[in-house]
Amino acid sequence: MLSDCQSFYASLEKSSNPQYSNKPLIVAGDQARRSGIVLAACPIAKSYGITTAETLKEALAKCPEVIVVRPHMQQYIDVSSQITDILRKFSNQVEPYSIDEQFIDVSGSLSLFGSPREIATAIQDLIRRNTGVRARIGIGYSDRRTL
Numbered sequence: 652m653l654s655d656c657q658s659f660y661a662s663l664e665k666s667s668n669p670q671y672s673n674k675p676l677i678v679a680g681d682q683a684r685r686s687g688i689v690l691a692a693c694p695i696a697k698s699y700g701i702t703t704a705e706t707l708k709e710a711l712a713k714c715p716e717v718i719v720v721r722p723h724m725q726q727y728i729d730v731s732s733q734i735t736d737i738l739r740k741f742s743n744q745v746e747p748y749s750i751d752e753q754f755i756d757v758s759g760s761l762s763l764f765g766s767p768r769e770i771a772t773a774i775q776d777l778i779r780r781n782t783g784v785r786a787r788i789g790i791g792y793s794d795r796r797t798l
C-alpha cells in the first residue's frame with residue numbers, strides 16, 4: 652500500500668486553526684524575505700487555481716482573501732512520524748518515502764487485521780482521528796507470481 656496525505660501541511664494548519672476550516676489557506680514563506688513560495692494549498696485554495704511552488708504574489712492575485720500561514724516544519728515532521736507509528740501497528744514493513752507518503756507491506760498482516768481494504772480503512776480512520784489529516788491509500792500487489 653502507499654499512504655499519501657491530502658494537502659498535508661495545509662491540512663495540519665487547518666486542524667491547528669479550526670477557524671480557517673472553511674477558508675482558502677496556503678502555507679508559504681515570507682515574501683518580504685523573498686521566500687514567498689507556496690509550499691502547500693488546501694483544496695479550497697486550489698479551487699481558485701493556486702498551485703504548489705508558485706509565488707505568494709501569484710497566489711494572492713488569484714485569491715486576495717487567501718489565509719497565508721508560515722510553515723511549522725517541526726510539527727509536520729512530528730506528525731509524519733506519528734503516522735509511521737500508526738502504520739507500524741499494522742505491519743513491520745513500513746517505509747517512509749516522503750514526509751507525507753509511506754509504503755506499507757501488509758502481506759504478512761492479513762490473518763491478523765483482515766483484508767487489504769479493511770486494513771486501509773482502519774489506517775485512514777486512525778490517521779484521521781489522531782492527526783486530523785485525510786490519507787489516501789492505494790493498494791496494489793507486488794507478489795512476484797503476479798508479474
Ligand SMILES: [Mg+2]
Nearest residue numbers: 655656657751
Ligand atoms: Mg500528499
